[in-house]
Amino acid sequence: MSNSSDAAVRLDDVRKTYKTGEVEVQAVRGVSIEIGRGEFVALMGSSGSGKSTLMNIIGCLDRPTAGRYFLDGEDVSSLSRDDLADVRNRKLGFVFQNFNLLSRTSALENVELPLLYSEVALTGVQLREKAERVLASVGLEGRGDHTPSQLSGGQQQRVAIARALINDPEVILADEPTGNLDSRTSVEVMEIFQALNNKGITVIMVTHELDIASYARRNIVMKDGLVCDDIRVQNRFNATAELEKMTAGEALEVAV
């Protein structure tokens, strides 16, 4: 078995069992998947399908009860709490449904957050420069001093994406990233993800919206703790094109 395969994420018969008192709940019952570098995967399934548990394992927030998990070729299935934290810091970037930005804290300081916990210590100036550059790359140039309450939902999610990008992660993990956003802003976020993916960053996204899943390259559907469907996306949406269509539609509405 070659551990140094080209996969960004490789799961070997991963299982997760929760014990609630006497009752055992099997949330994930043996999942083996491989997600290559540069893929854009939408992880789907109804609630209780085990997709959140699987996402937590992939995100190194949780350890599998059985099976092995290789992230970027490294076996992370049995690492300690602190080692998992270091792996998350170095290799993963998180984007959440409710953004999880620190309130009353400027966008820049929010973006800097992962750097403060990383092994490489930067000076205040270096931190700021790096954060400003990443913020600019998600289209928030000059908004570094705004606090989350001064930003729209879409802008807040961009700050969160910038925070996920700051440590040059191997994989970006997005948990319902468009769940709290309107349709246009959702497409804008997808545009950022597609752009990042085109640059070679692996994106894994949990969603239950079919149209959002169509922006990914691959859809993995879970049911009862198992993968029930794993398909290449046909007729993939291009976010930039969709946004142009929306603008045109709005213009038409205004004209009428």
Place this chain on the structure above:
Amino acid sequence: MNSKGFARRLRLLSTFKIAARALRRNKLRSALTALGIIIGVGAVIAMVSIGNGAKAQVEAQIAGLGENVILIFSGSTTASGIRTGWGGAGTLKIEDAEAIRREVPQVTLVSEEVVSTAQVAAGNQNWFTRIYGESADYFDLRQWALADGAPFTQQDVRSANKVCVVGRTTATQIYGSEDVIGQVLRVKNVPFQILGVLTPKGLSSQGTDQDDIVVMPYTSAMKRVLGGGTTLRNINAQVASSRDLAPAQQQIIALLRQRHNIREGRDDDFTVRNQEEIAAAATATTETMTALLAGVAVISLVVGGIGIMNIMLVSVTERTREIGTRMAVGAHGRDILTQFLIEAMTLSVIGGIIGIITGIVASKIIAILKNWSSLISPTSIILAFVVSAGVGVFFGFYPARKAAQLDPIDALRYE
């Protein structure tokens, strides 16, 4: 190993930055939390300063009695049968004082003392004051110099001359700003010539004006003011050094028992106290007061600490999602623990510093308003500072550990 230690130190540095940012985000909450400590530390400093000030004042007054002084009072607090109290029964005779002067070698100065109150007058002014009859040794013994003029002499004492020395208050009441030296003061209508004015001493710890006084030879006082009588209220004796206090005291007791024909097993009919005993009793009182004040203040400091713990606990709950986010992006449990500890400690140390300043200012203000003295001791400042930092660690640890043990998945999902 070295590079690992270095990395850990850098990480600690980041944690300081993180904690500082977190405190800045909640300025009002930080300020209110620190307020508990400010009040606590401030109260400790102010109370201890005032207590120490009172103690120093009492000590200074006792030192004002003179150095190495033994006081012999007529009457006894422990006499069986009829008990008369200090100075009650006239058991001390002039001859007793002379015997002490003659037979106790350690004794250097002796002053026979009688005390009375009387109406004094000059011209059309009159004043009610205390009359002290003393020997010529009195001024040296009490280390009470004259501001003007000269004291009376042994010759004046021997001949019971009608001369006196007055305190500043008495002088002002009768003569205003006039020069009093050589003036004639009528004490109970007996004319006395004023030889000098004493240096002012101010109020005693009991609040009596020590300068409201007329001092004259005890012989004159007994003959002309008290109207006869041969007993003394007390005898003041001074020994050369504090080492001589105890042996001199023993000898005086033995001598007086012999002179008064007190048989073995009977109680003394006089009381002997030395200045150190009086000082110890008086400072014990003020020390008790200081301890009480400090105790009350320490309670407020503990309440301040509980305030910190309370706010930190609320803050851990309120910031659960934040903690989850920090963990998701790579914070270790230890980072969270350190962050919350630093937050708690920063609040209590800043509170402590402001509290020290507040305490010093408050004690000065109270001292001025109440006309008390305050004495700020460096020990109390250092102690208050260390205690406030300790309060931060002690009361910050439980909430910090609670935060560090959160599960990142639960914390992220916390609503």
